[in-house]
Amino acid sequence: MPRAPRRAAVAPAPSGGRRSGGVAGAIGREALGALVALALSVVALRHVVVTERVALLWYDGDSVLLPLVHRSMQLGQPFEWAMSPALFFFPELPVYLLCALVTGTPQQALALNGVLVLLAVYALVRAAANELMPSAGRAARITVSAAAVAFVTLLVLTESSATATSLELASLLLTTTYYYGVVLAMLGTAVLVLRAVRIGRASVVVLVVLGLVAVCTTASNPLYVPWSAAPVVVTFVLLAVVRRVPWRPALLLSGTVTVGSVLGYLVRIPLQPFVSLDPSTYVRPSRAVETLQFFAALTDERAGTAAGDAGLLLMFVGVLVTVGGTVWAWRVRTARTVLVATALPLVTVVAASIGVVVVGSETPRYLEPVVTAPLLALVAVAELTRTAVRRTRVHRPFRGVRATVAIATVAVLAAGVATAPSTAHAVTAARYTPSSCLDRWADGRAVTGVGQFWTVRPLATYSARNVQLLQVRDTFDTYPWLVDLGAYRDADPTFVVVGSHDLWTTAVEDSLGAPATITHCTGFDVYDYAGTSGAEVLRRDVVGSADEIRQERGF
Numbered sequence: 001m002p003r004a005p006r007r008a009a010v011a012p013a014p015s016g017g018r019r020s021g022g023v024a025g026a027i028g029r030e031a032l033g034a035l036v037a038l039a040l041s042v043v044a045l046r047h048v049v050v051t052e053r054v055a056l057l058w059y060d061g062d063s064v065l066l067p068l069v070h071r072s073m074q075l076g077q078p079f080e081w082a083m084s085p086a087l088f089f090f091p092e093l094p095v096y097l098l099c100a101l102v103t104g105t106p107q108q109a110l111a112l113n114g115v116l117v118l119l120a121v122y123a124l125v126r127a128a129a130n131e132l133m134p135s136a137g138r139a140a141r142i143t144v145s146a147a148a149v150a151f152v153t154l155l156v157l158t159e160s161s162a163t164a165t166s167l168e169l170a171s172l173l174l175t176t177t178y179y180y181g182v183v184l185a186m187l188g189t190a191v192l193v194l195r196a197v198r199i200g201r202a203s204v205v206v207l208v209v210l211g212l213v214a215v216c217t218t219a220s221n222p223l224y225v226p227w228s229a230a231p232v233v234v235t236f237v238l239l240a241v242v243r244r245v246p247w248r249p250a251l252l253l254s255g256t257v258t259v260g261s262v263l264g265y266l267v268r269i270p271l272q273p274f275v276s277l278d279p280s281t282y283v284r285p286s287r288a289v290e291t292l293q294f295f296a297a298l299t300d301e302r303a304g305t306a307a308g309d310a311g312l313l314l315m316f317v318g319v320l321v322t323v324g325g326t327v328w329a330w331r332v333r334t335a336r337t338v339l340v341a342t343a344l345p346l347v348t349v350v351a352a353s354i355g356v357v358v359v360g361s362e363t364p365r366y367l368e369p370v371v372t373a374p375l376l377a378l379v380a381v382a383e384l385t386r387t388a389v390r391r392t393r394v395h396r397p398f399r400g401v402r403a404t405v406a407i408a409t410v411a412v413l414a415a416g417v418a419t420a421p422s423t424a425h426a427v428t429a430a431r432y433t434p435s436s437c438l439d440r441w442a443d444g445r446a447v448t449g450v451g452q453f454w455t456v457r458p459l460a461t462y463s464a465r466n467v468q469l470l471q472v473r474d475t476f477d478t479y480p481w482l483v484d485l486g487a488y489r490d491a492d493p494t495f496v497v498v499g500s501h502d503l504w505t506t507a508v509e510d511s512l513g514a515p516a517t518i519t520h521c522t523g524f525d526v527y528d529y530a531g532t533s534g535a536e537v538l539r540r541d542v543v544g545s546a547d548e549i550r551q552e553r554g555f
Contacts, residue, residue, distance in 0.1 A: 026138060033142035036409055037122035039416020040149050041115045044156040046423040048171055049111070049430075055162040057114065057175055058107050059432060061454045062164070064461040065482050066096040066176045067106035071461065078486030080555040085279040087271060090220040092181050106461055107430040114174030117184070121173065122149045124187040125375050131194040132341050133383045143405050144382040148375040150412070151318070155371060158311035167295075167302045167364055168311065169371045178365050183372050185217040186228040190344055190376050193232060193253050197245065198337045202252040210253070211260040218264025219271065222279045226355050227369050229257040231348040239343060245336050273553040276481055287360030294362045318374035322346045325381040334384060341380035345373035432462035437521035438497070439464045447530075448493045450542055453479060455499030455524055469497065470542055474504045476511065478546040485555060488546030493538040494530040499523060512537050 048057050056063060066088065069081065095116065099109040125148045129141040155170035164178065172178035192210045196202040217224040236250035268275070302308040325342035328334075352369040438459055448468040450456070460469035470493055471483045478488060496508055496515075500523050508527055509515070512534030515527040529535045 029138050029142055032409070033126065033146055034119070034122070035416075036146045036412050037119055037149050038115070039412050040146070040153040041118035042416045042420050042423055043412075044118060044153045044171070045111060045114055045174060046419040046426075047157050047160075048114075048174055049423060049426045051160040052162040053160050053168075053171055056164055056171070058110055058430065059458040060162075060164065060175075061457040062177045062482065063110070063175050064106070064457050066093060067100075067109065067461045068457070068482075068484070069093060070097060070100050070106075070109075072484045072487060075465070075487075077484055078489065078555070079484070080486035080550060080553075081274055081482075081484050082276045082480035082549070082553070083274045083482060085275060085277055085282070086177075086179065086221040086223070087268075087274055088177060088181070088220065089271075090181065090216045091184070092176055092220075096176055104428075105430070108427055110176060111427045113176050117173050117180045118149060118152065120184050121152065121187065121372070121375070122146070124184065124191055125149070125379060127191045128187070128194060128341065128376055129379050131191065131198045132337050132379050133386070134198065136383065136386060139405075140382075140386065144379050146409075146412075147382075148378050151314070151375065151378065152371070155311055155314050158307040158314065160307065164365060165298075165363075167298050167315075167367075169315075169364065169368050172365055172368060173372075179221060179223055179368060182217060182221050182223045182227055183368060185213055185224055186348070186369065186373065187376070188213055189228045189232060189257065190341070193236075193344075194337050194341060196249055196253055197340050198335075200246075200249070202249045202256075207252060207256050210256050211263075214257045214260025215264045215267065218261045219267035222265070222268075223366070224264070225261050226351060227348065229261045231344060231351050232257050234351070235340065235344045235347045238347075239340065244330075244339055273555055282359060282361060282363075284360035285358060287362075288357050291357050291360050291362055295357075295364070298364060315370060318371065318378075319349055321381055322349055322374045322377040325377045325384065328384055329380065332384070332388075334387070338380045338383055342377045345375075345377045348373040432458055434521060434523050435459050435462040435464075437519075438467060438526065441519045441521075441526050442467050447495065448491050449495035449497055449526070450476065450493045450538060451497035451524075452499060452502045453481065455502055456497050457482075459497060459524075470546075472542055474502075474506070476538065476541040478542060478549055480546075480549050485546055485550050485553070488543055488550075491539075491543050491546075492535075493542050494528065494535045496527040496529065496538075498525045498527055 048054055058064075072081075073079070096109060096113055099112045099116070100106070103109045103112055122145055126142065126145040129136075129145050133141050133144070152170050152173070156174070159166075159168035159171045161168060164172070173180050173183065189210065192206050192213070196206050214224065214229060218229070233254040236245060236254045239245040240247045240250040299312070302312055322342060322345045326339075326346045329339040329342045348369050352367055352373075356363070356366045435458070442464065444466060446466045446468075448470065450470045450472045451459070452474065453471055456469040456471055459467075460471075463469070468487065468491070470488055470491060471479045471481070473479045478485070496512070498504075498508055512527075512529055513532060515529050515534065516532055517528045519526040519528070529538065
């Protein structure tokens with residue numbers, strides 16, 4: 001059968017409204033798709049909340065960063081934060097502040113934020129479906145987009161550990177500090193470039209929005225460059241060289257993300273006081289072999305359970321869809337958008353996988369694009385499948401497919417409805433029990449204490465407002481990592497929180513002397529030095545070192 005002309009592949013989508021009852025039918029279908037995505041998000045959240053993974057969502061030292069920022073702002077403390085190379089200013093902090101505005105506890109705000117992220121993933125994949133499946137019906141585009149979120153949800157259901165140092169990558173999307181902002185920017189960038197490829201030119205609006213995404217995201221988190229900007233440039237240059245996309249839009253789009261990324265780095269210059277480490281400190285090529293061994297060990301560990309095997313299989317399927325989709329799109333010479341939507345995720349997966357080894361990083365979360373980039377390829381392969389089936393005699397009997405989709409939709413909605421009440425109850429009733437012991441000890445007094453990173457951060461997040469905790473090293477010097485240095489100004493620390501897993505080079509009592517009292521709580525002890533010489537040592541070492549750090553940073 002003769003091949004359809006190229007123009008048909010880039011034509012605008014036919015009106016789904018005429019086939020489904022006009023505008024009301026279109027709105028109804030979109031609302032149903034959003035409800036399915038919401039149900040899947042609730043199911044994913046429910047799994048995290050009822051497993052050990054909840055510790056990573058609510059109580060991990062990194063995960064509580066944005067609640068701590070919100071608490072600091074409520075207390076009116078100076079905004080003098082020492083962040084990591086990732087600043088979380090866009091979009092993480094604004095989104096979390098909005099979530100905190102409509103919720104009552106940090107747990108509730110973090111849970112709402114996680115659901116919103118998965119809904120955003122659905123919205124971006126849905127936008128990609130519009131560009132990749134212009135001649136498909138609205139129902140088909142919605143179904144494929146929901147299937148992409150279902151794929152992520154299935155991966156989340158295989159992840160249950162309490163650590164971020166594992167190959168459990170999908171559930172990191174539910175957290176606020178494991179780079180979901182860059183993931184969304186990566187998907188958003190893909191949608192914008194697909195839009196330009198589909199209409200055959202890079203419009204001013206697309207270029208401006210693309211540039212703003214690159215600037216804002218890079219300024220907040222440099223991971224945008226290896227996860228999104230660089231793969232876009234490599235993909236378009238390669239496809240332009242082999243004449244599968246025109247040079248003009250390829251250069252315009254590549255140039256825009258490049259200039260945007262450079263401007264983003266320039267924006268980081270005035271933000272330098274907030275950055276604790278330069279991103280270049282993470283680059284250690286000499287450790288490439290150790291990195292390979294590390295990830296091999298993580299893979300073996302992940303494969304130690306049935307759920308882990310399922311998770312690895314799903315990840316492999318995602319990569320296989322990306323590779324197979326690229327080969328398929330290349331051989332059938334399909335629409336340019338479909339080829340870009342398979343090639344770009346492939347380049348992204350390869351870049352992330354090789355890059356993490358080359359830089360010698362033993363940080364699994366840097367592989368998150370391996371889970372999320374294939375979502376675009378999934379939509380592209382769905383379009384390849386649809387167009388291939390339409391060329392055969394079996395393209396008419398869709399009843400079986402429609403019945404399957406209907407059954408799956410009902411099942412997902414039923415699962416969402418069934419789990420929503422218990423999920424809501426678990427979120428609203430969540431309390432951090434260790435902080436209650438500290439609050440009882442304080443007994444309403446305005447007190448300030450110190451402790452090590454992993455112990456004091458959740459306590460600092462969930463304790464009463466009258467209890468303030470400062471982060472220190474085992475030498476009682478200030479530890480300027482994901483902490484507000486403004487909280488140390490004129491502070492008067494009088495107690496030490498000693499966690500059961502803390503490592504102190506010198507015993508606390510050897511450094512500060514005997515405490516006035518010791519109070520035992522689950523997981524930690526409170527050494528009270530009020531009225532002793534130890535309190536003077538704390539003020540000198542903790543507050544003094546914080547003053548020096550603030551001066552070095554220019555605060």
